[in-house]
Amino acid sequence: MFGKYFYNKNIRNIVILFGTVFNDITIKRTLSNGTIQNTLKVPIAYGPAQKYLSKLDQGELFSANDSQGNADLKENVGMVLPRMSFEITTMTYDTTRKLQSTKKIREVKMLGPLESIEITNGGSGYTLIPTVEIDAPPTGGTQATAVITVADSENNIVSGLQNGVVTSITLTNAGTGYTSIPNVTIKNNTSEPTNSSIFPATVTANVDANTTTLQTIYTPVPYNFEIDLSIMVLNSDDGSQILEQILPYFTPEFHVTMNEMKSLGIKRDIPIILNSMSTEDDYEGDFLSRRSLVHTLSFTVQGYLYGPTSDQGIIREVDVNTGTNFIIDDPVVNVNVVPNPTTADPDDAPINTTTTITDL
Secondary structure (H helix, E strand, C coil), X not given: CCCCCCCCCXXXXXXXHHHHHCCCXXXXXXXXXXXXXXXXXXXXXXXXXXXXXXXXXXXXXXXXXXXXXXXXXXXXXXXXXXXXXXXXXXXXXXHHHCCCCCCEEEEECCCECEEEEEEEECCECECCXXXXXXXXXXXXXXCCEEEEEEECCCCCCCCCCCCEEEEEEEEEECCECECCCCCEEEECCCCCCCCCCCECCEEEEEECHHHCCEEEEECCEEEEEEEEEEEEECCHHHHHHHHHCCHHHCCCEEEEEEEEEHHHCEEEEEEEEEEXXXXXXXXXXXXXCCEXXXXXXXXXXXXXXXXXXXXXXXXXXEEXXXXXXXXXXXXXXXXXXXXXXXXXXXXXXXXXXXXXEEEC
């Protein structure tokens, strides 16, 4: 039952979202006269706090030679504070945010290249070959390109045009990812004389919808992600600076917009809720030994997990049995509707259909 592979990166995105919220915090060390001695950006990484605290005592002396070859004692560098770390501690299903499980979310999948570019008006007055500019597709697609052929008013392709007309446009790259008809603009050659009397040509593009599908997915499942943020500092002033840059934003929630499912264009405001804060002041040995002051902030991130997606092709036939009494299973006629031609695209206008009605 669970054999279909899919990976929407929902949990990964929650981790990235949380880390991004706290990745730009700085502290300043000042002298007694108020002069700023240095400014430090507080690094943040995913992992348990004990993993980083265990590195505090890893500094040790070792013998090495200096540049003159003299023996010198150096120290391996342990971990430098301040530092922050965070980790997901639990994930629980949230019944209060449950959505209708049978509802589907639909989005056109970006697969359509351009099929052709048709000339609606060839224009006139061109003395140099103009250029064609095609709008780019949505993010993830490839922009199409094309070249123009210009002939004189007698439709002769010659050099030294005096009254050129656009006669054809050839796609050099059909592009990918178009979900709607892009705008196509004919632009004058940059070397065209400024006094030219040009009536601009107009064209329209046609998207090949045969390769376009409708991507669907069931509504997501709500989960609460319990995340602990550990703030590790050497002195209380460093910790106070960090806390005052965080706590005022949580009342107790802070909302961040996240791109949950890029392929479906789903964005959502994700609440990050501050639940509690605790402080641990750790001494080892005498008061001259290394010390760590750890503030732990507990958060709940209200996220969603999505299931697998499926693709639905273009519907090209509708077949219906109709009647007056289906209780006794007694249809009267069959109605069959297909596009004409059967290769028609949704962006073709007008779309003709062939309807066949058969008595049953």
